[in-house]
Amino acid sequence: MECSFKVDRGGSCINPDPFASGLQSGAAGGEGRQISGVQAAASHLESREERVSTAERRRQQAAALMTKGAGPGAGKGKTVLITGASRGLGRALAVEMARRGHAVVGCARSHDALHSLHADLHPSPSPSPSPSPHLLTTADVRSDGSVRELAKLVAESRRVPDIIVNNAGAINKNNKIWLVPAEEFDMVVDTNIKGTTNILRHFLPLMIEKKQGIVVNISSGWGRSAAAEVVAPYCATKWAIEGLTRSVAKELPPGVAIIALSPGVVNTDMLASCFGSSAALYQTPEAWAPKAATMILNLTTEDNGASLTV
Numbered sequence: 001m002e003c004s005f006k007v008d009r010g011g012s013c014i015n016p017d018p019f020a021s022g023l024q025s026g027a028a029g030g031e032g033r034q035i036s037g038v039q040a041a042a043s044h045l046e047s048r049e050e051r052v053s054t055a056e057r058r059r060q061q062a063a064a065l066m067t068k069g070a071g072p073g074a075g076k077g078k079t080v081l082i083t084g085a086s087r088g089l090g091r092a093l094a095v096e097m098a099r100r101g102h103a104v105v106g107c108a109r110s111h112d113a114l115h116s117l118h119a120d121l122h123p124s125p126s127p128s129p130s131p132s133p134h135l136l137t138t139a140d141v142r143s144d145g146s147v148r149e150l151a152k153l154v155a156e157s158r159r160v161p162d163i164i165v166n167n168a169g170a171i172n173k174n175n176k177i178w179l180v181p182a183e184e185f186d187m188v189v190d191t192n193i194k195g196t197t198n199i200l201r202h203f204l205p206l207m208i209e210k211k212q213g214i215v216v217n218i219s220s221g222w223g224r225s226a227a228a229e230v231v232a233p234y235c236a237t238k239w240a241i242e243g244l245t246r247s248v249a250k251e252l253p254p255g256v257a258i259i260a261l262s263p264g265v266v267n268t269d270m271l272a273s274c275f276g277s278s279a280a281l282y283q284t285p286e287a288w289a290p291k292a293a294t295m296i297l298n299l300t301t302e303d304n305g306a307s308l309t310v
Helices: 018-029 031-067 088-099 111-121 144-156 182-210 232-251 269-281 285-297
Strands: 002-006 079-083 103-108 131-138 163-166 213-218 256-262 307-309
Touching: 079 088, 079 182, 088 103, 088 111, 088 285, 103 111, 111 131, 131 144, 144 182, 163 182, 163 285, 182 213, 182 232, 182 256, 213 232, 232 256, 232 307, 256 285
Parallel strands: 002 131, 079 103, 079 163, 103 131, 163 213, 213 256, 256 307
Antiparallel strands: none
């Protein structure tokens, strides 16, 4: 089968112990400060319980998506748009979706990498010539104009996605924030936040017109904790993705939903840039993709606004 292939000519402390602080305040300033410290301790415990409850809820939601079997329409051929489809998680997910019989619309900045992906999406020649269900095209999600052209191409080719996976991402080189050059910081923000927003701006209207669609924003565990060091720009953008997802969820009409999905720890080039050779200790994108595909295909509008982890 021949794959439609188009080149876009226009353009990847330790928190103080509240109990200790309460006791110290009481000793120094009397009963009023001691009560204040106890109240702070209680507040701290409530906050911790909320975090544990949230984490458990996410775990249960993810487990349900993995075990409930095919969700509504999961077995039918869907059109899945994946940004950053030329390598890592995006590439593995594109191949897995195609293997399951779904049509892939994949975009990336590298024409050569997309050409290689084309071969992976068509591992054996078709016995009879027929149009490919897949569409691969170069696009730079950082550019609003490039994404506008991508949306136009998708609409004109009648490939409005049922599912969008906002996967394109970038990370800064390991460095303390004051040592990260401005242009590098901008690159991370432009890819991770603006890139995601550009896709939403131009593709949500298509989904809303169709009255159905699921958007999956690839997040990170570092978008839900402050444990990251030397990758503060990346961490900040993933916190932004979590907030963006929850806010947009409240704006969507019935039939359309948006979810934040942390992939977990996967051995990608991005992870290797942080962890070095120890990244090889973790699962490969190819091992991750079947689990991720099952979760994504089982998402429904009931999951709108959720933050999940593969």
